[in-house]
Amino acid sequence: MRRKLTPRGRERRDQLMECGARLFAERGYHPTSVADVVAALGVGKGVFYWYFASKEELLTELLKASNHDLRKRQQQAIGEEADPVRRIELGIRASLGWFAEHREYFAIIQFAATDETFAPVLARNREIAIADTIRHLKDGIVDGRIADRDPALLAHAIHGVVAELTRHSLVEGNLPLDEVADLCVAFCLEGLAG
Amino acid sequence: MRRKLTPRGRERRDQLMECGARLFAERGYHPTSVADVVAALGVGKGVFYWYFASKEELLTELLKASNHDLRKRQQQAIGEEADPVRRIELGIRASLGWFAEHREYFAIIQFAATDETFAPVLARNREIAIADTIRHLKDGIVDGRIADRDPALLAHAIHGVVAELTRHSLVEGNLPLDEVADLCVAFCLEGLAG
Amino acid sequence: MRRKLTPRGRERRDQLMECGARLFAERGYHPTSVADVVAALGVGKGVFYWYFASKEELLTELLKASNHDLRKRQQQAIGEEADPVRRIELGIRASLGWFAEHREYFAIIQFAATDETFAPVLARNREIAIADTIRHLKDGIVDGRIADRDPALLAHAIHGVVAELTRHSLVEGNLPLDEVADLCVAFCLEGLAG
Amino acid sequence: MRRKLTPRGRERRDQLMECGARLFAERGYHPTSVADVVAALGVGKGVFYWYFASKEELLTELLKASNHDLRKRQQQAIGEEADPVRRIELGIRASLGWFAEHREYFAIIQFAATDETFAPVLARNREIAIADTIRHLKDGIVDGRIADRDPALLAHAIHGVVAELTRHSLVEGNLPLDEVADLCVAFCLEGLAG
DNA sequence: TATGAATGAGTCTTCATTCAT
């Protein structure tokens, strides 16, 4: 479904993605119909299929785009930082920050993870993110700053904390982001013991 | 839809729940039809509606039953243990153990969390579990064994680690459960620093 | 889509086939919607899919059933007749007779032959019919009653005459069947020369 | 939709007809969309509607053009030949030859005959062709060369043979055209008896 | 002339649910 798009076309496509993201997040993927999406935009049904081959493709594109954007944010945040522990911290803060600004995507990603159609896409995204984290962890272990435990499991543990605190702060919605981020980082680095 | 059931009736109901759990886990809730569930059991469609008012109710019952069972397991594991840190550890190990034995439920619960229809049920379940954890955390903070940070956030952090390591070990499927549990506990108690 | 049908179910299925045959013949396969078929029967749309997996399957079943019926008629007509030329004649007359009584099927079969989805089914049917004819022709050639020419081509020639005269007499509709059959037989046996 | 076309315009129109003929023949009229036709040519959708008022019109034009061309071929073949039997033979051979060179049209014509929208156009074409044949047959009957049977039915019989042998040789595709034509002529003139 | 974009009625199909038996 690669199509040469005029600027106007590109704009439409973006509108559809935005609209789809919002509705999928609010009501869920299955309960949202293509008709809902185009109606929310006030355009005909055909428009949707001019830009996307299927409803499925819309979600896939959403997943790809969000992953791409999140990773960009993380990389910018980490920059040239050399200290591996600090890199991990910056990555955590970048993730929390990104989701705070793109609330829709949390629900979408979480749903996608439960659906056999989309799980593979997400699995790949996660793999890449985990691999990044593992690299930093290994550096930290070599440095002696991080305890010598299975880096893969540690990476998942960190991601779990980030995911749940993200979810919690998005849903409760009234906690200062920095506070959550601080605790998230502290917990990951020091655990409950502090 | 409370109905007095004969022993045979109770058995049927259990079969339906088991069957539904399996299919919902494998294919997802929406993509699984009531027809699929009864077909997998080789019975007519009427049977389903004899025991459940709707497809929705089946999932709700599944959610309730699994939550009930998981909590029972946790309580048995914790028993009369007095040390709050140890209570947390036992709770974590109980959760990991339970999910290892009820793999279907992880996917179901995760999906339910993303659907506005079921999210409330899950939210309540989670609240209760978090409240339990918070209680132990507060005890630990009073004891001075646990750093004095926001207990609610800490509780969520722990749950996040447990959830993601559960998911990881279920999906990867080839790690010894004890090893995962050990790391999970260690990470929660000491963080990366060890 | 094999399903155990109650007598009532079998009846419904037959009604759907009859109805479909009529509408496909009148308006064509593509221009006839499943909605048209069920509306003509005054039943809900779901009924159709209870008995047939798809619109396509309905046509396929129609094709199979008609072929089966036509062949039965031909075999009954030919019976134990020993003379191969006479067998051909009886076959021709049976075909013309059958189509006169099942006018809907001519149009359906002719359409199906032009559609890549159904052509294979029809090709097989035709093959079988041609093979029958070829057998009689070869017998006739051995007897010296039929000129020694390529029996496959001869068989097709005969089928062509039968098909077109069938069509003509169905459409014109006012010619006595026997007269058409007589000429058909005479033409096939003696050609224009007589 | 008569439009004065520049040479370039005429060329485009021809390309569209050729393309349409090919696709209609391969996939069928209904399953082929206007989008398919223009995509195969690599042009925009507007082009199609510049040259044809509708998809329907394209098929109608195709039918007209092919009929015109076939008739021209037949007339050239028959030329000034005086012998009516020979005229029939030449007509048969011309038809077989033309279809061998315009394979696409056989499927198209056969489909059109089954669709109530196009059947009338085809009926007229057929009428004209049959009338031609009838004229030759009557001449032959007067000459005593042809048996005195209903000329209309005889004409249809001949057309049936030609149609089916055409189809057969196009589909089987591996028989020498002359051989088929010889048998076709022989069968029509002498029947099975030879 | 030509294009990308848009329309929206219409198509096939699914499915939760109900009902007669």
Add this chain to the structure above:
DNA sequence: AATGAATGAAGACTCATTCAT
């Protein structure tokens, strides 16, 4: 308790056609 049958609203997707540029 159970079954086969029926319902019909709703969903994903198609496509002939039109239009602004």
